[in-house]
Amino acid sequence: MVRDGIAVIIPCYNEALTIGKVVDDFHRELPEATVYVYENNSTDGTAEIARGRGAVVRLEPRQGKGNVCRQMFRDIEADCYLMVDGDDTYPAESAWALCAPVLAGEADMVVGDRLSNGTYAKQNGRTFHGFGNDLVRAMIKWIYGYGFEDVMTGYRAMSRPFVKTFPVLSEGFQIETELSIHAVDRRWRIVNIPVEYRDRPNGSVSKLNTVRDGLKVIAMIGTLFKDYRPLKFFSLVALAFCIGGLCAGMPVVSEYLATGLVPRIPTAILAVAFMFIAALSLATGFILDAVAKVERKQWELQVYRQAENE
Structure with a gap:
């Protein structure tokens, strides 16, 4: 051509x-x-x-x-x-x-x-x-x-x-x-x-x-x-859920330390769920970041091959 x-x-x-x-x-x-x-x-x-x-x-x-x-x-x-x-x-x-x-x-x-x-x-x-x-x-x-x-x-x-x-x-x-x-x-x-x-x-x-x-x-x-910055993206998602978990969980923990009771069970479950999602998001970010680095290396090699064909 x-x-x-x-x-x-x-x-x-x-x-x-x-x-x-x-x-x-x-x-x-x-x-x-x-x-x-x-x-x-x-x-x-x-x-x-x-x-x-x-x-x-x-x-x-x-x-x-x-x-x-x-x-x-x-x-x-x-x-x-x-x-x-x-x-x-x-x-x-x-x-x-x-x-x-x-x-x-x-x-x-x-x-x-x-x-x-x-x-x-x-x-x-x-x-x-x-x-x-x-x-x-x-x-x-x-x-x-x-x-x-x-x-x-x-x-x-x-x-x-x-x-x-x-x-x-x-x-x-x-x-x-x-x-x-x-x-x-x-x-x-x-x-x-x-x-x-x-x-x-x-x-x-x-x-x-x-x-x-x-x-x-x-x-x-x-x-x-x-796609390009998965660790940063999912770290921000994890931070948002972590803040939500702390906001929901700190009153429950304070009440437990003061009375030895956990009367707000649904709130406690919500706090644990938020912290779990935060941990899961962070783990997802690390995994996808490793995948993105491999993809970036493959793309760089593709650029080299393209340059060789010039």
């Missing part, structure tokens, strides 16, 4: 209003790149417009951005993958700045940061989108110790080893969060580059549901926390 130097990959669903300009802009800024548009059951002629502008158009019938990205990563062979939305909110003028660190071997993921320069706050009128981004950033910072400038951006460049060893689990808009957490947990080299964000043009509608998709993103963070 022929490998591209740079592949511009664009997941699309009903972006007829903007996709033509997006394809033209990236052809202009990266004339040596191949532009791929993965059409996700659009009903407005997105595929025909993109094909007419010279993009390689493919259909992904499974609905959801995560499903589209999974298939793009499987299908496309390139040295650098530049992922961008088809809604014309990201500047093609920043394309080379994002790709250059990857092609120079200095980064494995370059994040197009919309937040640090303030353009996202100015252009995007949806308050809860900014709040959700800040919440996700804070959660990743607390769990993994890495502070992303912008977690939810749809504009990022990735290296071939990163893409080909990345297991996509999400189906929808959780994909950006999953990419970010994977990069941090697996210690890939990450570079943040500010980009100028602009809001969608009039008539273009966001497919993101703030509440529904926000809850899915938080659930994805919890799932990856459990």
Whole structure:
């Protein structure tokens, strides 16, 4: 299979209003790149417009951005993958700045940061989108110790080893969060580059549901926390049950020491149950942590094999 130097990959669903300009802009800024548009059951002629502008158009019938990205990563062979939305909110003028660190071997993921320069706050009128981004950033910072400038951006460049060893689990808009957490947990080299964000043009509608998709993103963070850092996750669960057990059990113990009686048998049983669950959670954390370390070693070997095939 022929490998591209740079592949511009664009997941699309009903972006007829903007996709033509997006394809033209990236052809202009990266004339040596191949532009791929993965059409996700659009009903407005997105595929025909993109094909007419010279993009390689493919259909992904499974609905959801995560499903589209999974298939793009499987299908496309390139040295650098530049992922961008088809809604014309990201500047093609920043394309080379994002790709250059990857092609120079200095980064494995370059994040197009919309937040640090303030353009996202100015252009995007949806308050809860900014709040959700800040919440996700804070959660990743607390769990993994890495502070992303912008977690939810749809504009990022990735290296071939990163893409080909990345297991996509999400189906929808959780994909950006999953990419970010994977990069941090697996210690890939990450570079943040500010980009100028602009809001969608009039008539273009966001497919993101703030509440529904926000809850899915938080659930994805919890799932990856459990999978990637099981000892920390289950230690927190054990601590919560231990506190509950102490709160329930200390009055019972105090009463027993004072009177020699245990009149509140149900409370005593509840306290013992909480402490048992705490011990069981901690043991689960240790076991799954050992499994996760083995899986991490196998993944590292997979990355080495991928590098050897370059």
